Amino acid sequence: MAAQPETVEQVRAVTEQKYKYGFTTDIEADVAPKGLNEDIVRFISAKKEEPEWLLDWRLKAFRVWQTMEEPQWAAVSFPPIDYQDAHYYAAPKKKAGPKSLDEVDPELLKTYEKLGIPLREQEILAGVEGSEGKSPAIAVDAVFDSVSVATTFKAKLEEMGIIFCAISEAVQKHPELVKKYLGSVVPYTDNYYATLNCAVFTDGSFVYIPKGVRCPMELSTYFRINQANTGQFERTLIIADEGAYVSYLEGCTAPQRDENQLHAAVVELVAMDDATIKYSTVQNWYPGNAEGVGGIYNFVTKRGACRGKNSKISWTQVETGSAITWKYPSCILQGDNSVGEFYSVAITNNFQQADTGTKMIHIGKNTRSTIVSKGISAGKAQQTYRGLVKILPKAEGARNHTQCDSLLIGDQCGAHTVPYIESRNRSARIEHEATTAKISEDQLFYCRQRGISEEDAVSLIVNGFCKEVLKELPMEFAVEAQKLVGISLEGSVG
Amino acid sequence: MIEIKNLHATVDGKEILKGVDLTIRPGEVHAIMGPNGAGKSTMSYVLAGRDGYEVTEGSVTYYGKDLLAMEPEERAAEGVFLAFQYPVEIPGVGNTTFLKTAINAIRKHRGEKELDAMQFLKLIREKTKALGMSDEMLKRAVNVGFSGGEKKRNETLQMAVLEPKFAILDETDSGLDIDALKIVAEGVNALRSPERSMLVITHYQRLLDYIVPDHVHVLAAGRIVKSGGKELALELEKNGYRDFGASEAA
Secondary structure, three states: OOOOHHHHHHHHHHHOOOOOOOOOOOOOEEEOOOOOOHHHHHHHHHHOOOOHHHHHHHHHHHHHHHOOOOOOOOOOOOOOOOOOOOEOOEEEOOOOOOOOHHHOOHHHHHHHHHOOOOOOHHHHHOOOOOHHHHOOOEEEEEEEOOEEEEEOOHHHHHHOOOEEEEHHHHHHHOHHHHHHHOOOOOOOOOOHHHHHHHHHOOOOEEEEEOOOOEOOOEEEEEEEOOOOOEOEOOEEEEEEOOOOEEEEEEEEEOOOOOOEEEEOOEEEEEEOOOOEEEEEEEEOOOOOOOOOOOEEEEEEEEEEEEOOOOOEEEEEEEEOOOOEEEEOOEEEEOOOOOEEEEEEEEEEOOOOEEEEEEEEEEOOOOOEEEEEEEEEEOOOOEEEEEEEEEEOOOOOOOEEEEEEEEEEOOOOOEEEEEEEEEEOOOOOEEEEEEEEEEOOHHHHHHHHHOOOOHHHHHHHHHHHHHHHHHOOOOHHHHHHHHHHHHHHHHOOOO | OEEEEEEEEEEOOEEEEEEEEEEEOOOOEEEEEOOOOOOHHHHHHHHHOOOOEEEEEEEEEEOOEEHHHOOHHHHHHOOEEEEOOOOOOEEEEEHHHHHHHHHHHHHHHOOOOOOOHHHHHHHHHHHHHHOOOOOHHHHOEEOOOOOHHHHHHHHHHHHHHHOOOEEEEEOOOOOOOHHHHHHHHHHHHHOOEOOEEEEEEEOOOHHHHHOOOOEEEEEEOOEEEEEEOOHHHHHHHHHOOHHHOOOOOO
C-alpha cells in the first residue's frame, strides 16, 4: 500500500532531528593563519616538533596535491571549496600532550562530559580506591580540533606492550614504527583529499599491538571539531602484528555552524599474519540544518591492508552525520586466506548527501570478503552505495558476497547502488544482492495498533532494518548507535 | 461497554459503512458475518483507527470515552486489540523486542511501571506456555517466514500478552487449515473472560464452531441487516448470503 500523504508529512516531521552536540566550547586556541602554502605545512610540522623526514614527506605530498584536481565522480554536489579560506591548525591553548587529566583544561573535560565520553581515568588518576577494577574496558584518546588531549589507560596497556597514543606522540617516541608504516597503505599520492591530509594532518591516534597480544579492551578515539573555519585532518594508524587482535572505536561530533567545515581524515590499518583488526565508527558530525545550511564535509580515506596470511580486517560504520559523506573504507586482501568485511549503516535526512561504500581488492589465494550495506534515506536526501570488488589473477578461490539494502522514507529522497565488479580469476565467486524498500503504511499501522507511537515505530523498523550491521558493533557502542539511529530519524515531534 | 451508533465511513471517497449500530457488553463475544465487500474489514479498521478510513457520521463510545477521537496507539493503550487478517512482517525486529516495546508503551500510557527484561521474560514464558507455543517463534523476526498458522498464533500470543478489553478478530480463519484453526481457536477461547469483549469477523461459519459467539450479526452493504444467536450462523451456512442482497453466493 502506498504511503498516505499525511504519513509522509508526519514522517518528515519526525525525521527532522535536533542535533544535540551543537555546542561550542570557549577555549583559547592557538590557531595558524588562514590559508594553505608550504609555510603553513612547515608551521604545522614545527609546532609538532617533527623530524626532518616527516616534514619532507609532508612537503612532497603538498607539491603533489597542488597538481591534483578534486574528484568529480561521486554523486554529490557542493559549491567549490576555497582551500585558502580555512585554518589548518588549531590547538587548545595549553601545553600540548598533557601528562595527566589534571593538566587538561577543565573546559575541555566539560565538553567531553557533555559528549558522554567516559574519561573515567580521572578517578584513577585522582587515586579513588578500587576505581581501576570498576572502570569500563575502554581506553579513550580524545582529539580536539587538531590535538590529542587525553589518552586513558595508557599505563595499563603499556604493560602488555601495546602502544596507544596520539600520532604526534608516536612520531616522537616510536619514530621507527611510524616511519615504517605511515603512508604504506594510503600513499601520499593516493587521492586529492588523502594527499591534502598527508601535507597538513595534525593529530590522530596511533595503535600498535605486538605479536600475539590480544588487546584486552576497546580502544576508542573521539574526534571533535570546535574552532570555526578549521579543517580537521586527523591521521590514524593501527598496526596489529602477528596473531594480535584489536577492536577500535571512533566517534565524531562537531558544533552547529552555518558554514561548511572540511574533515579530510586518513585511516590506515595493517594486519600481519593471523592478526585481526575490528574498526568501528559512529560518525555523527553536524549534518547541517533542515534547510541544508552548514554541516561537515566528510571526505575520508580509510583503508586496511591484510598483509599476512589468515589476517582479518572488519569495518563497521554507522554514518548519521555530515552534510556530505565521501567515504569508502576498503580492504586490500594480500595475505592468503585473509578476510575483509564491511558493514555499513548510512542514514541521510533533509539535504544530506552520502556517497559511500567500500573496495575489496582480492590479491591472495582463498581471500574472502563480505559487504553488507544498509542505506536509509529520508527528507530530500540522496544516497549512493558505491563498491568495488576486484579479483586479481592470483586470487585463486576468492569469494565475495555483497548485500545492499536501501530503505526510503517519504517520496523525495533517493537511493542509488553502483557496484563495480572486476574478476580476473575464473575460480572466483562473487555474489551481489540489492533491495530497495519503503517503510510501509501497513508496518506503521501494525505497530501503532499494538500501542507503539509512530516515531517509535519508525525507529523500531529502521533498527530492525539495520540489525545485521548494528550487531557487529561492540556492545557499548551498539546501544549508543541504536539510540542514534532513533534520534536521527525521530528528533522531537512537533 | 462499546456502543457503535449510526456509524458511516468512507474509503477513498466511497461510502462503505452506511449506518452500523452495535452494542457490545463486557464478556460478550459477537460475530459479524457477511458476504465479500460488505464492509467487514472496513469496520475493524475504523474501530482500530487506521488512516484512510474516514468516519463521516455516527459515534463509537468506548467505556464512556469517544473512541474515534483517539490515535491508533491510544486506542491500543485503552485496550483495543485488532488481530489482523494479514499480520504484517517486520524484518529484523525480533518478536520479543516488538512485544516488549508494545507492552511497555501501553503500560507507560496507563501510568504503570515499565517491565524490565527479567519481568518481561517471565511474563512471556507464562503466556507461551499457556498457549502451548514454542519459544523458538519468539526469537524470529515479527511474522517473517511464519506460516499462515504461525502468524495467527502469533496474533493470539500478542493478544494474550497485551490483555485487551476489546479484541477484534478480523477473518482469523483465513489461510488456516482445520488443525491450525483448532489451535488458534483454543488460544482465543482461553482468553475469553467476563471483562473481555470480542468481535469476531468472519466470512465462514466454521470458525464459529470453535469460537462460539453469544450474538451473530449479518453485515451486508454497510449495514447490520440481521442479528440473532449462534444458530443464525448455521442458517447462513445453509442458505448463503443471497437473502441479504449479496450478488454472489457465499
